[in-house]
Amino acid sequence: MKLYLASNNPHKAAELSALARRDRLEVEIISARAAGGMPPVAEDTGTFDGNARKKAQALQAVLAGAGTPPVEATKGGWWVLADDSGLCVDALDGAPGVESANYAGPGAADGENLARLVAAMRNVPEGKRGAQFVCVLLLLGADGGERRFEGRCAGQLLTEPDGAAGFGYDPLFVPEGETRSMAAMSAAEKNLVSHRARAWAKLSAWLKAQAAG
Numbered sequence: 001m002k003l004y005l006a007s008n009n010p011h012k013a014a015e016l017s018a019l020a021r022r023d024r025l026e027v028e029i030i031s032a033r034a035a036g037g038m039p040p041v042a043e044d045t046g047t048f049d050g051n052a053r054k055k056a057q058a059l060q061a062v063l064a065g066a067g068t069p070p071v072e073a074t075k076g077g078w079w080v081l082a083d084d085s086g087l088c089v090d091a092l093d094g095a096p097g098v099e100s101a102n103y104a105g106p107g108a109a110d111g112e113n114l115a116r117l118v119a120a121m122r123n124v125p126e127g128k129r130g131a132q133f134v135c136v137l138l139l140l141g142a143d144g145g146e147r148r149f150e151g152r153c154a155g156q157l158l159t160e161p162d163g164a165a166g167f168g169y170d171p172l173f174v175p176e177g178e179t180r181s182m183a184a185m186s187a188a189e190k191n192l193v194s195h196r197a198r199a200w201a202k203l204s205a206w207l208k209a210q211a212a213g
Helices: 010-022 048-066 097-102 110-120 187-193 195-212
Strands: 002-005 028-031 078-089 130-141 146-157 173-175
Touching: 002 010, 010 028, 010 078, 010 187, 010 195, 048 078, 048 130, 048 146, 078 097, 078 195, 097 110, 130 195, 146 195, 187 195
Parallel strands: 002 028, 002 078
Antiparallel strands: 078 130, 130 146, 146 173
């Protein structure tokens, strides 16, 4: 089975490919870039579900226009996979949430978004720095069929970034039961607890059920 990933983010493609290998799935994850390019999408629906759906539909339109995948392979053999995720902070009433990628403004870099969050949380005391990462993975089939999988990872925010791995808000976020930020964990460790890994676990179970027939 082929999954065409509706994202230009190479970190997401690497994470999901690693999870697929770990689960020994016969799944090929193909980046939007390799499939013809991910068109710009206005993530303006106000929900993770809605944004993921818009991204999936946008890449599906690109694939249809390019004739990729071929028509004869469209019956159950491929899906567009879209991810929308973000960090929801209790003290900020759920912000940055669906605006996580643009928290510091349209087109903001990870470091800019992270710096804005550090500043916004500067005077929030320990014990009131709860947050959770949320991930929605959405599969869109050639026939318009849709499957949705959600994962959440609760934790606390540090006062200053720590760790050099990961991406996004990982350097500031410590998952429940852990003492290190996500950016201080190895990729394998992160893939045991992350929101994306938890959403993927549900998707993986569905893929295995499909393969079993």
